[in-house]
Amino acid sequence: xxxxxxxxxxxxxxxxxxxxxxxxxxxxxxxxxxxxxxxxxxxxxxxxxxxxxxxxxxxxxxxxxxxxxxxxxxxxxxxxxxxxxxxxxxxxxxxxxxxxxxxxxxxxxxxxxxxxxxxxxxxxxxxxxxxxxxxxxxxxxxxxxxxxxxxxxxxxxxxxxxxxxxxxxxxxxxxxxxxxxxxxxxxxxxxxxxxxxxxxxxxxxxxxxxxxxxxxxxxxxxxxxxxxxxxxxxxxxxxxxxxxxxxxxxxxxxxxxxxxxxxxxxxxxxxxxxxxxxxxxxxxxxxxxxxxxxxxxxxxxxxxxxxxxxxxxxxxxxxxxxxxxxxxxxxxxxxxxxxxxxxxxxxxxxxxxxxxxxxxxxxxxxxxxxxxxxxxxxxxxxxxxxxxxxxxxxxxxxxxxxxxxxxxxxxxxxxxxxxxxxxxxxxxxxxxxxxxxxxxxxxxxxxxxxxxxxxxxxxxxxxxxxxxxxxxxxx
Amino acid sequence: xxxxxxxxxxxxxxxxxxxxxxxxxxxxxxxxxxxxxxxxxxxxxxxxxxxxxxxxxxxxxxxxxxxxxxxxxxxxxxxxxxxxxxxxxxxxxxxxxxxxxxxxxxxxxxxxxxxxxxxxxxxxxxxxxxxxxxxxxxxxxxxxxxxxxxxxxxxxxxxxxxxxxxxxxxxxxxxxxxxxxxxxxxxxxxxxxxxxxxxxxxxxxxxxxxxxxxxxxxxxxxxxxxxxxxxxxxxxxxxxxxxxxxxxxxxxxxxxxxxxxxxxxxxxxxxxxxxxxxxxxxxxxxxxxxxxxxxxxxxxxxxxxxxxxxxxxxxxxxxxxxxxxxxxxxxxxxxxxxxxxxxxxxxxxxxxxxxxxxxxxxxxxxxxxxxxxxxxxxxxxxxxxxxxxxxxxxxxxxxxxx
Numbered sequence: 001x002x003x004x005x006x007x008x009x010x011x012x013x014x015x016x017x018x019x020x021x022x023x024x025x026x027x028x029x030x031x032x033x034x035x036x037x038x039x040x041x042x043x044x045x046x047x048x049x050x051x052x053x054x055x056x057x058x059x060x061x062x063x064x065x066x067x068x069x070x071x072x073x074x075x076x077x078x079x080x081x082x083x084x085x086x087x088x089x090x091x092x093x094x095x096x097x098x099x100x101x102x103x104x105x106x107x108x109x110x111x112x113x114x115x116x117x118x119x120x121x122x123x124x125x126x127x128x129x130x131x132x133x134x135x136x137x138x139x140x141x142x143x144x145x146x147x148x149x150x151x152x153x154x155x156x157x158x159x160x161x162x163x164x165x166x167x168x169x170x171x172x173x174x175x176x177x178x179x180x181x182x183x184x185x186x187x188x189x190x191x192x193x194x195x196x197x198x199x200x201x202x203x204x205x206x207x208x209x210x211x212x213x214x215x216x217x218x219x220x221x222x223x224x225x226x227x228x229x230x231x232x233x234x235x236x237x238x239x240x241x242x243x244x245x246x247x248x249x250x251x252x253x254x255x256x257x258x259x260x261x262x263x264x265x266x267x268x269x270x271x272x273x274x275x276x277x278x279x280x281x282x283x284x285x286x287x288x289x290x291x292x293x294x295x296x297x298x299x300x301x302x303x304x305x306x307x308x309x310x311x312x313x314x315x316x317x318x319x320x321x322x323x324x325x326x327x328x329x330x331x332x333x334x335x336x337x338x339x340x341x342x343x344x345x346x347x348x349x350x351x352x353x354x355x356x357x358x359x360x361x362x363x364x365x366x367x368x369x370x371x372x373x374x375x376x377x378x379x380x381x382x383x384x385x386x387x388x389x390x391x392x393x394x395x396x397x398x399x400x401x402x403x404x405x406x407x408x409x410x411x412x413x414x415x416x417x418x419x420x421x422x423x424x425x426x427x428x429x430x431x432x433x434x435x436x437x438x439x440x441x442x443x444x445x446x447x448x449x450x451x452x453x454x455x456x457x458x459x460x461x462x463x464x465x466x467x468x469x470x471x472x473x474x475x
Numbered sequence: 476x477x478x479x480x481x482x483x484x485x486x487x488x489x490x491x492x493x494x495x496x497x498x499x500x501x502x503x504x505x506x507x508x509x510x511x512x513x514x515x516x517x518x519x520x521x522x523x524x525x526x527x528x529x530x531x532x533x534x535x536x537x538x539x540x541x542x543x544x545x546x547x548x549x550x551x552x553x554x555x556x557x558x559x560x561x562x563x564x565x566x567x568x569x570x571x572x573x574x575x576x577x578x579x580x581x582x583x584x585x586x587x588x589x590x591x592x593x594x595x596x597x598x599x600x601x602x603x604x605x606x607x608x609x610x611x612x613x614x615x616x617x618x619x620x621x622x623x624x625x626x627x628x629x630x631x632x633x634x635x636x637x638x639x640x641x642x643x644x645x646x647x648x649x650x651x652x653x654x655x656x657x658x659x660x661x662x663x664x665x666x667x668x669x670x671x672x673x674x675x676x677x678x679x680x681x682x683x684x685x686x687x688x689x690x691x692x693x694x695x696x697x698x699x700x701x702x703x704x705x706x707x708x709x710x711x712x713x714x715x716x717x718x719x720x721x722x723x724x725x726x727x728x729x730x731x732x733x734x735x736x737x738x739x740x741x742x743x744x745x746x747x748x749x750x751x752x753x754x755x756x757x758x759x760x761x762x763x764x765x766x767x768x769x770x771x772x773x774x775x776x777x778x779x780x781x782x783x784x785x786x787x788x789x790x791x792x793x794x795x796x797x798x799x800x801x802x803x804x805x806x807x808x809x810x811x812x813x814x815x816x817x818x819x820x821x822x823x824x825x826x827x828x829x830x831x832x833x834x835x836x837x838x839x840x841x842x843x844x845x846x847x848x849x850x851x852x853x854x855x856x857x858x859x860x861x862x863x864x865x866x867x868x869x870x871x872x873x874x875x876x877x
Contacts, residue, residue: 072808369524374797389812392779398807401524404822407794411822413805419812 025091031082057177057187064181074305074334084220088133096157097139126206134191151197158195174257193223198233207236214243220251229264236267245275258286267295274302290316311340314348321350329362338368359390365397380410387417509591516588529770530741540656547621558611559604566602581662593658600628605637619648633669640672647680655683663691679707693724705732719753730759734767745774748781757788763799776808788818
């Protein structure tokens with residue numbers, strides 16, 4: 001069965017909603033203390049400098065207030081760090097991820113089978129990493145890439161095996177823990193995630209994927225992803241996330257740092273389908289050198305509340321950025337997402353396209369910042385936000401911020417909000433479609449400019465998720 | 476963050492202002508309540524992004540700017556109109572009940588620190604009242620500021636099916652040493668099916684800090700159109716707001732600003748759609764030269780019961796200098812899906828091809844640029860229905876370009 005068929009033939013809800021027995025080899029107590037952090041670091045057998053960085057981040061975390069004063073921001077009052085279990089090491093033999101799915105315990109293997117990961121790996125990926133709770137359990141990459149010097153490994157393993165390069169880049173110049181409260185939290189208790197290194201002039205022509213699964217109730221997942229693309233290299237990283245729904249809240253606070261070298265090109269795609277009790281508070285950032293190109297493609301379907309604004313710092317002349325964002329919020333969801341771009345060099349270019357859908361009392365917000373520094377002449381930016389609303393219980397906000405310190409620029413922002421056109425629905429119904437199918441088709445058409453940028457498997461996946469969200473919910 | 480209350484202001488100061496003007500008890504009480512609230516009130520909200528506060532109101536030194544008992548202005552108000560147009564204080568005698576009923580109904584005196592300060596201390600302003608069915612002649616108010624600080628309070632009340640156009644010009648008269656503060660609060664209560672156009676042209680000297688908050692509330696089928704031209708002052712904080720409270724009501728907010736040297740403009744246009752079938756159109760254009768800086772926030776807020784809303788917003792900034800800075804945040808807050816809403820914002824410079832074309836027609840570069848800047852304001856000027864106001868604005872733009 002192909003992965004596409006697999007996705008089509010499996011009931012999507014069943015694919016994400018199943019729960020496994022909560023088994024672990026080691027887990028910390030609830031809450032966040034210096035002792036917890038020492039325990040995590042010890043369990044991972046980390047070098048001293050990493051422990052120090054964790055402890056410093058903990059201090060910064062404690063010193064920073066919870067963000068509460070952003071206009072219209074999601075309610076985070078439920079997020080009590082002392083109520084979550086920050087670290088759960090699943091019961092597996094191999095640290096740093098098995099290379100063979102068969103080496104994994106049956107329930108973990110079954111989890112990823114249901115999510116369709118091994119299938120996708122065979123067909124369309126250069127490599128796969130799979131994280132279960134706090135640790136990567138599977139990690140593999142095709143041999144041809146290894147021969148070319150590409151590194152794709154578990155972040156914890158990278159701390160041990162590629163210590164110098166990690167020490168230089170890990171939460172130093174891209175996302176320092178002082179950036180925001182959740183970056184500091186992440187810096188203190190991060191675990192798992194991927195390290196990707198692409199040497200000069202190597203083009204990894206099939207995407208590399210990481211999949212993050214939370215299984216336990218009341219846990220926090222804090223994986224860290226560090227991507228370094230050297231001069232002239234090219235790669236596409238895809239991340240998928242899901243968790244079954246529990247009554248207590250879960251917290252996901254990932255950190256992503258991307259270094260795009262001169263003339264390099266990195267695409268980072270996310271399809272986020274966290275369960276609707278998950279708070280998804282991430283910090284993702286890329287630094288782009290001369291003529292480099294960064295692309296962020298994000299689909300946010302899941303979570304109770306999301307605050308995510310992937311950001312790009314265009315550091316070198318001629319660097320460029322492209323953001324594509326789809327957000328969909330249903331009952332009880334607050335998806336506050338957008339983009340940040342800093343134009344710090346001449347002739348830099350950015351485009352941001354955002355599409356959002358709010359229904360059944362959900363809220364979507366595009367929150368974005370474009371900053372053009374003095375001296376970044378001949379730079380241009382274009383931001384386009386379109387929002388679709390289904391009812392007057394829902395909310396659709398658009399809050400862009402533009403800071404322009406340079407005159408030789410071309411800055412444009414546009415946004416529209418509207419409802420589904422009655423005429424469009426009427427037309428489709430006159431062609432024999434029922435109301436639900438008509439609306440679903442209009443929504444698929446609305447987001448198509450974005451899905452067509454994704455590899456086929458993910459476009460299908462995203463469409464399935466949208467369909468699932470739409471099923472039976474339309475009046 | 477609340478601000479220190481200047482030492483020069485006390486209950487006695489306020490009582491003295493009210494007494495000198497022989498004001499009714501209710502107004503004195505409103506003033507004293509505003510004064511008392513000062514210590515708990517914050518300055519108006521200012522946009523904050525990571526590491527960047529868009530306007531610095533905190534550093535305004537009210538201690539030295541505010542001189543409550545020495546306020547002076549020279550204000551001319553047109554007389555040949557069938558609307559009632561009176562200095563605020565004089566109007567209290569004859570229209571006391573009407574003023575009491577409407578004062579603060581649109582704009583809460585205790586909205587923020589600056590409004591409370593203004594209500595506690597105002598000594599000038601205008602009352603405009605248009606009775607039912609009256610289609611009034613244009614009203615002009617020309618004010619000169621002649622003191623270190625001046626607080627002005629204007630109230631406009633239009634009854635059913637009346638209409639009026641009010642044009643307000645504000646300039647600096649006598650020279651006063653040092654920095655100044657001008658505060659201008661305007662409330663408009665537009666009755667059913669009435670039509671109000673309120674234009675304001677601010678060209679104060681560049682040692683003045685200006686705070687202007689103008690807010691209108693529309694009844695059913697009413698229209699409030701605002702036109703706001705800002706050229707003067709060192710720092711201008713201007714908020715123009717309409718509450719579309721009545722079904723089928725409309726508002727247009729048209730703004731133009733032109734900054735040079737180290738001027739700072741914090742321009743805000745906000746509209747709340749609170750009823751069915753309402754329409755709003757926000758259009759702002761600004762030009763920045765030298766080290767001038769502009770900050771713009773536009774808000775279109777559509778409430779849950781605002782069925783069949785149409786709401787549009789455009790903001791365009793033209794940068795003439797490399798040292799200028801333009802910040803903008805056009806916001807959409809939509810709670811009803813039966814809405815057609817859009818906004819757009821651009822920042823750019825004079826189009827190089829246009830310049831080249833004009834130069835190829837033997838127009839020298841400076842004249843060509845000036846013509847293009849004048850042309851840039853045309854979409855805003857076109858929205859201004861009153862010739863006199865449009866010509867004044869054109870003249871001020873022309874003056875600045877020379």
